[in-house]
Amino acid sequence: MDSPPIPDLAIVNCTALVGSTAGRAEFAPGTTLEITGGAISAVHTHPVDAPQAREVIDARGMVAMPGLINTHCHAAMTLLRGAAEDVAVGAWFNDYIWPMEVNVGERDVYTGTTLAAAEMIQAGVTTFADHYFFMDQAARAVVDSGLRANLGSAFFSSQGADGLGASIDFATRWSGAAGGRITTSIAPHAPYTVDDDDLAAAADAARALGVRVHIHASEDIAQAEKSIAARGISPIEVLRRTGVLDAGCIIAHGNGIVPDDIPLLGAVRDRVGVTHGPKGYLKFALGPITPIMDLLAAGVPVGYCTDGAASNNTMDIFESMRITAILQKQLAGDATWFRSSAALHMAGPESAAVLGMRGQIGELRVGACADVILVDTSGFHCQPVHDLGATLVYSIQTSDVQTTIVDGKVLMRDRRLLTIDGDALRSELRDRAREITDRSHGRTIQDYAP
Ligand SMILES: [Zn+2]
Known part of the structure; x- marks a missing residue:
């Protein structure tokens, strides 16, 4: 009988987040995780003999979690971090x-996405869904950084047929690239910048390619009310009529989802999810906030996002999780709603489902992608640990993430980035930052008039 292959990596002596539901997060102390060929090949929650692995990481005192998932961002917008503050x-x-x-050129998208990747690796984010332009450069940054990503080339109907065509072309060429780390989406910007014909064509293309449509929709209630006043239907109903919901989609924000939208989304809950990044909504003083309670009750997955760092200032999913949890309690007027177990469940399986990757990422289970982070809870801001779930939701800092592993490959060890040259990145940013924010040319890429 053949003996099983020797694991590439074993993580020993960790406390592993091995399961979560909305009601319970399950931690297993003394766990050994084995990784073979980019997948988790064993999860031993009981003591085992020292594993024969090519590499062993002793994670004593660490929590092993599934890598975090950023379900919607514009990674290269890190270049504009802090460049437009305190405005509506x-x-x-x-x-x-x-x-x-x-001003943002192809090289800038590579640099900005690499900056986002460095930040996300240090913050324990292992997968991100990106929606931007010059996406070949974003894809290069994903290849080079080692992260996992779902990438969509954004377009407006004002670009004519070229934008849609480029989005389809990009999604076709990059699907499954980087050893499967890259998946793709068709990425119309929003129902107010993309007409119905283009939305229907995007849906058809997504269906043909077996990918999702990634789109901003009903971002705030003003957008929903304007659509209802002008057309008699909500933006979500626009997505239904154009076939986008049926094709499967990632809906960014959804603060303006109205009660009539919930059953429409519930009917396609196996292929539609909503992304939630509350820091930006609070900064923009938007209200109301995405109806997470109603969406979850209808079985619609909701995941955390940061959106771009130009509005969110960070690519920190721990922060999105924390703000979501406290905001949900405040909105519900109920301190027992959205427990830390629910917050962690949203970070894992729910966020994975938004990207159509339930079971593949967001869980430490045999057969899942080996996307694992090791988090140190020994900091004074975490001690003593009476409730580990609450520690991870309310106390942990991104600087507590010690090790980040994607596809079985260590991208950060003991806080040191292994795939990105931080000094070179900083010097490139120094040279370019001011040029990118120059508005003296008087031009724009699009008018915001939802
Ligand atoms: Zn966005």
């Missing part, structure tokens, strides 16, 4: 971001 959303787009993005 309309001015943010029209007076700052879209004029600044005129």
